Amino acid sequence: MTNSKPIEWITEIGEALGHKFARLFCLAAAIALIIVFLGMPYLIFIIVGVAFLILFFVLNLRAFVEYEFTYFAEELRVVAIYNQRRRKKKIVIQLSDMQYLVKKIEQGNETIYCCSRRDEGYTYTLACNQEGRRVNLVLQPDPAFVEEMQRRRLVR
Numbered sequence: 001m002t003n004s005k006p007i008e009w010i011t012e013i014g015e016a017l018g019h020k021f022a023r024l025f026c027l028a029a030a031i032a033l034i035i036v037f038l039g040m041p042y043l044i045f046i047i048v049g050v051a052f053l054i055l056f057f058v059l060n061l062r063a064f065v066e067y068e069f070t071y072f073a074e075e076l077r078v079v080a081i082y083n084q085r086r087r088k089k090k091i092v093i094q095l096s097d098m099q100y101l102v103k104k105i106e107q108g109n110e111t112i113y114c115c116s117r118r119d120e121g122y123t124y125t126l127a128c129n130q131e132g133r134r135v136n137l138v139l140q141p142d143p144a145f146v147e148e149m150q151r152r153r154l155v156r
Contacts, residue, residue, distance in 0.1 A: 006072035009142035010081075011115050013065040023063065026056035061086075067114040071145055076126075078114055078137070090114065091130070091137065099127040101141075101149045102156045108136035115140040 033049030061082065067090070068079045074095035080088045091112060106125040115123060115138060124146070126137040141149075149155050 007144045008070045011067045023059045026052045097128045100156050111136045113138045
């Protein structure tokens with residue numbers, strides 16, 4: 001029996017401190033190199049400055065991340081949303097492939113984090129089989145999803 005209406009929730013991650021530092025460093029280095037060497041005949045420094053600017057914009061493409069979860073018709077879909085514009089499908093898990101859901105972080109051969117690693121208060125690990133390999137999905141689920149998994153006896 002499938003669930004009659006979808007269970008949907010969003011987990012907002014934001015931007016990691018290291019990512020923010022790298023973006024600001026690239027921007028500062030680019031501006032400093034271009035300003036300092038603009039009037040000098042050293043073209044290589046201006047090229048390096050432009051390279052830092054390009055790196056800044058590449059890092060800026062994935063600065064802010066949220067994960068959208070949809071559980072419907074015995075299927076869990078996880079989509080990453082970058083800067084509230086671009087969407088990228090991360091994983092689709094069928095109910096038959098789900099092994100168990102446990103309220104802690106478990107490392108596996110392949111672990112996909114779809115939540116903040118700092119906030120462990122309401123963090124679960126969903127162990128599943130994906131194309132013959134074991135995948136652990138770390139997430140902060142909606143209470144309705146946890147209830148559905150308990151009803152299906154998948155919560156440890």
